[in-house]
Amino acid sequence: MTTNEKVARRKLSLLELAKDMQNVSKACQVMGYSRQQFYEIRRNYQTFGAEGLMDKLPGPRGPHPNRVSEEIEEAILAHSLEYPTHGPVRVAQELALKGIQVSSGGVRGVWSRHDLLTRHDRLLRLERTTREQKIDLNEDQIRLLERFSPEFRERHIEVHHTGELVAVDTFFVGTLKGVGKVYLQSVIDCYSRYAWGRLYTNKLPVTAVHVLNNNVLPFFEDHDARITTILSDNGREFCGRKDRHPYELFLQLEEIEHRTTKVRRPQSNGFIERLHRTLLDEHFRIQGRTKWYESIKEMQQDLDEYLMQYNTRRPHQGRNMKGQVPYTVFKKGLPKRPKKEHKQAAEKAA
Known part of the structure; x- marks a missing residue:
């Protein structure tokens, strides 16, 4: 019973x-x-x-006389889909500006009937709707999805061999007395994490070209490899008119594709951002407290020593690195070239 x-x-x-x-x-x-x-x-x-x-009377029960109309309920659900983190008071105020009168309690009632009382439930509804149909997401929705959704959090840049993608960026190191502002032009191969860096007193296209021409490209040529794509932010030292900008012209001459990240989204160039944090924690913050620099040349010498240790002796804990040093992975990731190309390259070198 x-x-x-x-x-x-x-x-x-x-x-x-x-x-x-x-x-x-x-x-x-x-x-x-x-x-x-x-x-x-x-x-x-x-x-x-x-x-x-029985406690529950038989037969169908009609809606509560104070329930909001279907039009208002649809408006609440549509607003909650676009702005899932708004609370009931905010939703009621936003709808009032559109000429729809509803109380915060009415908003909560609609949420209760659709199992949307918590912010997490409303975010999951946004995620399900995004999967089922193609809609244009605004910046707030993208940011929230990346924060709460494991699928967005676990996205990674896929690179399959050395030189397929090289990330570049300009990093402000600090101000050196008697010299002025010091900037680091950093470059990293996204497959192997092999890094290059040169210090300058400005951030101009010519400095961005200099580090590529004098350090990065010769290193790839010594290993019979080439760079396919370069990824940068939208800084003026990297981007401009393709028929005038020095950096753009240099990449065209070297037949390198240039890709840029989304504006104000540094996480889309995460390899270089993580390199900057490593340089800060393991080099600049330590050297800045133990040594008095009088010139940028002294800083460059110490940076070169650290990068040598970083590239050839320091085990890397990044994704897919498994404790290997970057130089080892750099050589392993070199794309295999057909025998004909090797023979042509040797004849050209001779």
Whole structure:
């Protein structure tokens, strides 16, 4: 016997006891009910019979008279889909500006009927809707999805061999007394994490070209490899008119594709950003407290020593590196060239 059936039997016993005793007050006192409850039980029994003794009355129940209209409910759900982190008061205020009058309690009522009471539930609804249909996401929605969704958090740049993608960036190191501002032009091979870096007193296209021409490209040529694509932010030292900008012209001459990250989204160039943090923690912050630099040349010498240790002796804990040093992975990732190309390259070198 279910709990609901036991309750119905107890109500029936109340009605029979009141009939036998011919005294409603005493019957209610014995059974532990109030007179108001007795008359409500008797009315339900007379109207619906034995089923009326159940806690839930049979038959369809209509909507609550205070429930919001379907148009307002659709407006609330649409707003919550576009802005899933807005609270009920904010939603009511936003809809009021559009001429839709609803209270914060009405918003919560709609959320309750659709299992959207928590912010997490509304974010999951946004994620499900995004999967099912193609919609244009605004910046707020993208940011929230990346924060709460494991699928967005676990995205990675896919690189399959050395030189397929090289990331570059300009990093402000600090101000050196008597010299001025010091900038680092950093370059990293995204497959092997092999890094290059040169310090300058400005961030101009000519400095960005200099580090590529004097350090990076000769290193690739020594290993019979080439760079396919370079990834940079939208800084002026990297981007400009392709027919005039020195950096763009240099990449065209070297037949290197130039890709840029989204504006104000440094995580899309995460390899170089992580390199900057490593350089800060393991080199600049230590050297800046243990040595007094008088010229940028001294800083460059110490940086070259650290990069040599970073590239050839320091085990790297990055994704897919497995504790290997960057130079080892750089050589392993060199794309295999056909024998004909090797022979042509050797004849050209001779």
